[in-house]
Amino acid sequence: TYTFSVNSEGGTRLWIDGERLLNMWVSWVPTEYAGLPVFLETGIHTLRLEYYHYSNGEQHLYWTSPEMDKQIIPAGPLQPPTKANGPNPSNNAKDIKQAPLLKWAPGDKAASSQLYFGADEEAVKNADAASPEFKGSIELGAELFDPGTLEWNTTYYWRVDGVNDLDAGSPWAGIVWSFTTADFLVIDDFEDYDIGNKEIWWFWKDGLGYGPHGDEPAYPGNGTGSAVGDENTPTYMEESIIHGGSKSMPVYFDNSVAAISEVDLALGGIDLTQNGGTTLKLFFHGDIGNAADPLYVTLNGGLPVIHEDPAAAQTNKWAEWNIPLQAFVDKGVDVTNVNSIAVGIGNKTSLQPGGTGTMYYDDIGVHP
Structure with a gap:
């Protein structure tokens, strides 16, 4: 049984045999982070360390076991990976x-x-x-x-x-x-988006749109004040403020002119009630500096279901939002044949100008 730790100035992530032990993607003074003990059989194992610079980007990788005092892993055991x-x-x-x-x-x-x-x-x-x-x-x-x-x-x-x-x-x-x-219907966990024709804006359509892409024609945008993605990260996704996995969807909103900002995803006519689904669940993270514009969700471009907290966009932590599918049925949506979902912020029913900010979304699914 080994315990791995990293003394890091900046962000650090550590995987052993493909299992993530550390996820401290933060900027800070030099700090040591330790993962949980892990049992390793005799043989070759894979180790992957990611980090980013904060000041000098210094990283020290340690290991310890009941039979061995903590030490920096020497160069000998670390070799280029021969295994996938x-x-x-x-x-x-x-x-x-x-x-x-x-x-x-x-x-x-x-x-x-x-x-x-x-x-x-x-x-x-x-x-x-x-x-x-x-x-x-x-x-x-x-x-x-x-x-x-x-x-x-x-x-x-x-x-x-x-x-x-x-x-x-x-x-x-x-x-x-x-x-x-x-054991529930996953709408999107945001883990598959990446560079190389998997950028999130090809799928979650925003207000900026895009030029011609392969066989797909140019898309002029959805007419709202949204901009999805973050061009400052390697995957164009949010990689620090995450609820599950290693990515979440960042959406910048500007409701000062367009009044609303939303991003929408095509779903292809899926039945949200399959396997007993009754509740649409999603997680969102706002910021105290965001404008207090209302959050909403629509299905099939219908009337919005609006979050009960008018200042939810200022929530500076991950919050769970559970929406009974009946709430969409009451607005005339056939939840057994859903072609699109949109998450948005702003006064969609009255189109009153609002403010600006950034929202993060993660782990959207339909639960029994």
């Missing part, structure tokens, strides 16, 4: 949407990857290319696998082996990772 690493969803992640996309980083010597996937941990661990768990080979640079629509509230296991026919050490058997799907 950086799984997304992260190892042991919970409440994952039922149609996830699996992503990873290949090992340092891999020329391709072989992927194994299933609901039986031992079967995935022991599988080979003749096993039903084998899902195929993936070319270097295309590290992505779509397992299709999965069962609700079920744990799945996956393994990625690195392959290079020109290296005698090949293949490099990967660690068995796992994740558990949610």
